[in-house]
Amino acid sequence: MTDIYYNHKEVESKWQKKWEADKLYRAVIDTSKPKHYALTMLPYPSGDLHIGHWFSMIPPDARARYMRMKGYNVMFPMGFDAFGLPAENAAIKDGVHPMKRTFQNIERMRTQMKTMGAMFDWEREAVSASPEYYKWTEWFFIQLFKQRLAYRKMSAVDWCPNCNTTLAREQVWGDDRHCERCQTPVIKKNLDQWFFKATKYADELLNFEGIDWPQTVKTLQTNWIDRSEGAEVRFIVESNQSPVTVFTTRPDTLWGATFMVFSPEHPLVNEITTPENKAAVEEYKAQAARQTEIQRGAVDKEKTGVFTGAYAVNPVNQVRIPIWIADYVMMSYGTGAIMAVPAHDERDFAFAQKYELPIVEVIQPVGATRESPILESASIGAGVMVNSGPFNGTNVSAEKGRKNPGIAKVLDWITEQGIGKESVNYRYRDWLISRQRYWGAPIPMIHCDVHGWNPVPDDQLPVLLPEDVEWRPTGESPLKLHPTWKNTTCPVCGGAAIRETDTMDTFMCSSWYHLRYLSPKYDQGPFDPAEYDYWMPVDTYTGGIEHATMHLLYTRFFHKALRDAGIVEGHEPMMQLRNQGMVLGEDGDKMSKSKGNVIAPDLLVNKYGADSVRAYIMFFARWETGAPWDSQGIEGSVRWIRRVWTLFTDPSTPTTAPGASDETKKNLRRKVHQTLRKVTRDFEKFEFNTIISSLMELMNEMYKAREAGAVGTPEWKEVQEIYLKMMAPVTPHIAEELWTVLGKPYSIHTQQWPEVDEAATKEDSIELPVQINAKVRDRITVSAEATEDDIKSTALASEIVQKFLEGKHPKKVIVAQGRLVSIVV
RNA sequence: GCCGGAGUGGCGGAAUAGGCAGACGCGCACGACUCAAAAUCGUGUUCCCACCGGGAAUGAGGGUUCGAUUCCCUCCUUCGGCACCA
Numbered sequence: 001m002t003d004i005y006y007n008h009k010e011v012e013s014k015w016q017k018k019w020e021a022d023k024l025y026r027a028v029i030d031t032s033k034p035k036h037y038a039l040t041m042l043p044y045p046s047g048d049l050h051i052g053h054w055f056s057m058i059p060p061d062a063r064a065r066y067m068r069m070k071g072y073n074v075m076f077p078m079g080f081d082a083f084g085l086p087a088e089n090a091a092i093k094d095g096v097h098p099m100k101r102t103f104q105n106i107e108r109m110r111t112q113m114k115t116m117g118a119m120f121d122w123e124r125e126a127v128s129a130s131p132e133y134y135k136w137t138e139w140f141f142i143q144l145f146k147q148r149l150a151y152r153k154m155s156a157v158d159w160c161p162n163c164n165t166t167l168a169r170e171q172v173w174g175d176d177r178h179c180e181r182c183q184t185p186v187i188k189k190n191l192d193q194w195f196f197k198a199t200k201y202a203d204e205l206l207n208f209e210g211i212d213w214p215q216t217v218k219t220l221q222t223n224w225i226d227r228s229e230g231a232e233v234r235f236i237v238e239s240n241q242s243p244v245t246v247f248t249t250r251p252d253t254l255w256g257a258t259f260m261v262f263s264p265e266h267p268l269v270n271e272i273t274t275p276e277n278k279a280a281v282e283e284y285k286a287q288a289a290r291q292t293e294i295q296r297g298a299v300d301k302e303k304t305g306v307f308t309g310a311y312a313v314n315p316v317n318q319v320r321i322p323i324w325i326a327d328y329v330m331m332s333y334g335t336g337a338i339m340a341v342p343a344h345d346e347r348d349f350a351f352a353q354k355y356e357l358p359i360v361e362v363i364q365p366v367g368a369t370r371e372s373p374i375l376e377s378a379s380i381g382a383g384v385m386v387n388s389g390p391f392n393g394t395n396v397s398a399e400k401g402r403k404n405p406g407i408a409k410v411l412d413w414i415t416e417q418g419i420g421k422e423s424v425n426y427r428y429r430d431w432l433i434s435r436q437r438y439w440g441a442p443i444p445m446i447h448c449d450v451h452g453w454n455p456v457p458d459d460q461l462p463v464l465l466p467e468d469v470e471w472r473p474t475g476e477s478p479l480k481l482h483p484t485w486k487n488t489t490c491p492v493c494g495g496a497a498i499r500e501t502d503t504m505d506t507f508m509c510s511s512w513y514h515l516r517y518l519s520p521k522y523d524q525g526p527f528d529p530a531e532y533d534y535w536m537p538v539d540t541y542t543g544g545i546e547h548a549t550m551h552l553l554y555t556r557f558f559h560k561a562l563r564d565a566g567i568v569e570g571h572e573p574m575m576q577l578r579n580q581g582m583v584l585g586e587d588g589d590k591m592s593k594s595k596g597n598v599i600a601p602d603l604l605v606n607k608y609g610a611d612s613v614r615a616y617i618m619f620f621a622r623w624e625t626g627a628p629w630d631s632q633g634i635e636g637s638v639r640w641i642r643r644v645w646t647l648f649t650d651p652s653t654p655t656t657a658p659g660a661s662d663e664t665k666k667n668l669r670r671k672v673h674q675t676l677r678k679v680t681r682d683f684e685k686f687e688f689n690t691i692i693s694s695l696m697e698l699m700n701e702m703y704k705a706r707e708a709g710a711v712g713t714p715e716w717k718e719v720q721e722i723y724l725k726m727m728a729p730v731t732p733h734i735a736e737e738l739w740t741v742l743g744k745p746y747s748i749h750t751q752q753w754p755e756v757d758e759a760a761t762k763e764d765s766i767e768l769p770v771q772i773n774a775k776v777r778d779r780i781t782v783s784a785e786a787t788e789d790d791i792k793s794t795a796l797a798s799e800i801v802q803k804f805l806e807g808k809h810p811k812k813v814i815v816a817q818g819r820l821v822s823i824v825v
Numbered sequence: 826g827c828c829g830g831a832g833u834g835g836c837g838g839a840a841u842a843g844g845c846a847g848a849c850g851c852g853c854a855c856g857a858c859u860c861a862a863a864a865u866c867g868u869g870u871u872c873c874c875a876c877c878g879g880g881a882a883u884g885a886g887g888g889u890u891c892g893a894u895u896c897c898c899u900c901c902u903u904c905g906g907c908a909c910c911a
Contacts, residue, residue: 044911085910157909168909216829220906223828294907298826332908428908435909506911545830546905553908581831582905590904619850620837625830626904627837636850642865681841689838693849700849769845774892776845814891819844824891 006645008609012733016117024747025119027075029534036072037535038064039514039574041543041551042079042126045105046086049112050591051599051617051629055583058617059688060542061118065729066683068119069753075535077517078113078120080106082129083506085168088439092471098439099467102129112602117610117732119749126516128509133516134441135462136526137509140558141433141444142455143565149197152453155432156265156289159189166191166436166477177290188289193434193502194443198557202227202426204571205556213577217548224549226427229401231411233420235260235339237272238311238320244268247334247425250344251414252396252406254316255388256362257339258352261305263329264288266336272323274309281306281325288327296327303328303351314339315419317389326351334425342378349378362387363396363406431554433505438469438478440503448490448497456499457491463499477501510551511558514538514573532568541574542686544582552577578686581626588628599629611731612638618730619692640696641734644727647702648720648738659709660716668705671698672719673760679726680756695726722754770795771822772804780821788815795821 019025040060043053057078064076087098106127113120126133144150158167158177162184171180178185202225208218230249237244246260262269264285273281284306288296295301305326312323328347329338342352342359352359359375363383385394385406390413396406402422414420434443442463444456456463466485469478479485480501490497512526518535519528543551559573584590585597592598604613616637621627660668675698682691702710702719710716720742728735728748739748763784768791770778778800782791792813795801805825812824 041911046911081911166909170910172909220829224907226828292907294826300826432908437909505909510911544905547911548829549906550908551911584904622838625838630837630851633837633851635852639865640850646865690849693839696849767845771844771892779845812891814844816844816892820892822844822891 006642006734008611008641008733011737012115012117012610015733015736016114019747019749022747024749025076025121026123027073027077027121027535029531030073031534033071033073035535036064036067036074036540037514037538038067038074038076039517039538039541040076040078041541041547042081042510042513043109044084044086045080045082045102045109047105047108049109049601051601051604052583052591053113054116054601054613054617055623055626056543056580057113057118058116058614059580059623059686060540061116061120062614062618062688062691062729063540063683063686065119065732065749066753068749069725069728069751071752074119075121075124075517076119077124077126078118078122079124079126079513079517079520080109080128081506081510081513082106082127083134083440083503083509085170085437085439088437088471091439095471097467099129099465102439115602115605115610117614119732124517124520126513126520128441128506128513129439131462131464132521132523134509136516137441137504137512138444138456138462139458139526140512140562141441141504141508142458143567144196144561145445145455147561147565149200149561150433151195151197152192153195153430154190155193155195156188156190157193157436158186160184160186175295177292185290191434191436193432194445194500196431196433196557196561198431198554199426199428201557201560202428204560205428205553211572211575211577214579217545217552217577217579220548221553224428224553228425230407230423230425231414231420232335232423233315233339233414235312235315237268237323238313239272242268242271244312244337245335246337246339247423248339249400249425250341250407251410251420252385252388252391252394252404253341253344253362254314254339254410254414255385255391256341256343256360257314257321258319258342258358258360259321259340260312260323261326261329261338261340261348261351262308262323263331263336264325264327265331266325268337269308269325272308272310277307277309281308284325284327291327293330293332296330299347301328303347303354305351305355307355315417316414322357324351324355332429333427343375344378344380346378346380349375360387431505431507431557433508434502435505436477437503438465438471440506441509442479443500443502443504445500446488446491446497447500448493448495450495451490451492453500454491477503479503507551507554508558511555512562514541514555515568526567536568537570537572538574540576540578542578542580545579548579578624580623581621583621583626584628586629586631591629599631604631604634608634608638609641609733611734612641615640615692615731618688621689623686623688637692640692640699641731643703644699644723645734645738647699647706648724649741660705660713661708664705664708664710665713665715668701668710668719669715669757669760670763671701672722673757676722676726676754677756677761680753683729691726691730695723695730698723724748725751725754766818768795768818769820770798770801771820772801773825774822776820777801777804788817791815791821795823 038060040057064074068074082102087102090101091098158172160167160179162182163179167179167186172186173180176185206222206225206227228249230247231251232245232247235244305324308323308325310323311320314321340348342348343361344363361375362385364386365379365381365383382398383396385391385396394406394409397404402408411422442465444461444463445453446456447453466482470481486499486501488497488499515527518531522528555573559568562568587597589595589597601613616634619637620633675694678694679691724735724739732749736748765781765783767779767781769776770780778798780794780798782794792815808825810823810825814822
């Protein structure tokens with residue numbers, strides 16, 4: 001007989017070894033079964049696994065196991081997003097090479113992950129910082145370059161003038177934006193950098209047809225892309241006759257444009273500023289460069305700006321209007337210049353009031369009098385066009401784009417006149433790929449003075465990172481500083497040429513890792529086409545909601561670009577997406593080493609066993625939301641495991657002369673099949689916490705049935721078998737052990753998920769609450785087959801109901817089938 | 826600031842489709858077992874007035890409805906993201 005006490009250490013290590021030896025979780029192409037590619041976002045190798053990793057991996061693991069028992073051929077791979085800033089920062093600090101540190105961390109985390117008892121197929125592990133991986137990251141860059149999706153453009157980075165280095169956003173601290181290392185105020189520096197033309201796919205990225213993604217993610221991405229319809233209109237600068245294009249969603253208000261505002265970074269600013277305004281403009285530009293776009297764009301912020309001394313001509317009415325610069329106009333949105341219509345735009349109104357610029361009403365609100373010279377605020381609603389030359393009297397609705405008759409007419413007119421055209425603008429921007437760092441995939445491009453930029457030839461890939469590099473910040477990226485690395489020959493002419501010394505954004509690596517998992521050792525291409533044809537697309541993708549507008553949008557763009565390059569098929573890479581929340585520290589704050597509130601799963605696994613930690617991870621919070629960690633609560637899951645063990649193995653359980661009544665047995669079967677229905681539904685819906693609750697509840701019923709003599713009956717055996725199968729995805733070790741104890745064939749993880757016996761779930765009678773004027777006053781018990789009339793008369797016959805009716809006749813009696821009776825007096 | 830979530834007992838949470846608010850668990854209290862403790866088992870546990878019984882309550886306020894944790898409006902708090910953290 002088995003131990004009374006459950007020895008988690010022995011049992012868990014025994015089965016982990018056997019599963020590994022048997023390659024139980026290896027995913028192999030098998031066309032006889034439907035496939036299921038379950039993907040969970042890969043971790044950054046930070047050093048130690050923390051409880052948040054368990055939270056993001058264990059519930060998806062349980063679900064992958066469930067899918068396997070449902071009959072799918074399941075692939076559940078794991079890997080590491082191994083390039084990135086932290087390893088490089090650490091290298092600067094203590095001199096340990098990022099490669100060394102990263103691979104040590106991976107080794108450590110892999111060992112920690114193996115204690116989870118997850119069904120990761122380690123033969124498919126992919127590490128983005130290994131040359132056999134980043135060779136293909138480089139190759140993909142070249143494919144995008146060949147698709148004309150990569151281009152170079154000047155773009156500003158945050159720069160520390162003291163450290164002489166580019167800073168990441170997280171390295172810039174405080175409202176005054178100083179360098180985290182030396183406190184020096186950060187400045188902007190313009191660098192020539194690589195971009196991907198993601199905006200080419202903006203419209204397609206707005207289409208989520210055919211994928212099952214959470215509405216919140218779709219909304220976040222839609223708002224992030226922020227498509228708006230309007231017009232581009234060309235104004236002319238008076239002094240030098242330069243054309244300046246603006247984007248506006250309100251071409252119907254063109255006649256009300258009384259000034260223009262340029263972004264301080266607008267290339268024309270220097271040229272048009274008059275000498276007497278030069279000093280003020282320069283000063284304003286400097287302060288604008290010190291702020292973030294969030295600070296600059298804040299709606300409630302006091303509007304500021306400076307006059308350039310220059311004027312432009314409004315092309316619709318030839319009115320001469322002043323040109324200002326203001327930090328609320330961003331170079332990254334639209335054309336970096338706007339026409340200001342203070343009468344019909346709140347920000348322009350505030351600006352005009354502050355600087356006493358003219359306000360001309362051109363849309364008269366419906367019902368307003370002809371003479372309403374002084375506006376209290378911008379009017380942005382519907383009305384009739386006035387002061388608008390040929391358009392006076394035209395109706396303007398509150399609708400956007402061409403649906404608005406005023407906008408439609410003006411759009412046609414400006415096109416005809418050749419002063420502008422219909423246009424669509426996005427807030428979404430092209431993807432800046434370049435990073436002035438060492439620890440990333442090199443951008444495989446070569447520059448020759450004669451032939452410009454050309455990709456590194458395929459047979460020279462990968463461009464390997466040199467190992468001997470200098471870390472100290474010197475104003476150049478470590479690769480640029482290396483004495484020889486950058487020197488190469490031009491692929492076109494063979495003459496001396498220079499490599500690109502910037503590396504790629506790590507989001508590039510994580511945009512395609514799901515493809516590398518297909519065949520991480522394949523060297524004829526980024527992936528083996530046979531594996532691709534079988535496994536892709538990803539069926540379920542899980543990870544944090546914080547990636548909604550970054551990684552999840554990058555990977556969709558990447559997929560579409562590869563599709564157009566003929567490398568992949570289908571319009572979307574991931575069919576179903578589900579997001580989990582975050583585990584906070586016990587103090588309710590985000591876990592961080594500096595706060596000392598990090599929960600180490602290793603200690604918990606050692607003390608309670610992986611199954612208990614798995615069960616608690618799934619139970620303690622709603623997966624979708626997350627919650628602060630509560631280390632006391634795990635006792636409940638530990639007790640559950642222990643009580644299950646006792647229930648299945650306790651020798652004191654009577655095994656002879658089963659004496660349970662038919663009712664006990666029927667109730668037990670009803671409960672197990674009801675639980676099975678609930679658990680199955682919860683697995684489908686990623687509602688993991690209630691799976692554990694239901695299993696706990698069923699166990700409590702089983703204890704009662706044991707007292708009533710159910711042990712040894714066929715019903716008991718059925719319940720035991722179903723119970724272990726339901727447990728298997730959640731707590732794989734103890735389920736396997738108890739399965740063996742019952743004498744069933746190895747392995748429980750290859751068993752079929754049980755079928756619900758619907759007939760067995762039916763209740764004989766049901767209890768219904770009876771409400772009188774919305775308050776529950778009584779409960780009645782009726783047969784499950786009772787008709788509505790039966791229920792009504794039973795309810796009205798109740799003494800308590802009669803008492804509350806006080807002889808009055810009910811106005812209305814509502815029977816909600818199977819739920820309640822509501823009597824209105 | 827903008828975009829998107831979330832607010833239910835002391836705590837985590839539950840509540841098929843608008844229908845019994847608080848499942849399951851933690852904690853706590855009491856009891857059993859024990860010389861004692863731990864473990865285990867049992868009972869109780871939203872709040873208020875309490876004898877029966879009644880009243881209030883799902884962040885706040887309002888609305889729709891026979892009926893609202895659930896739908897609508899306004900507000901508050903809090904979390905995630907804001908393009909070089911991953």
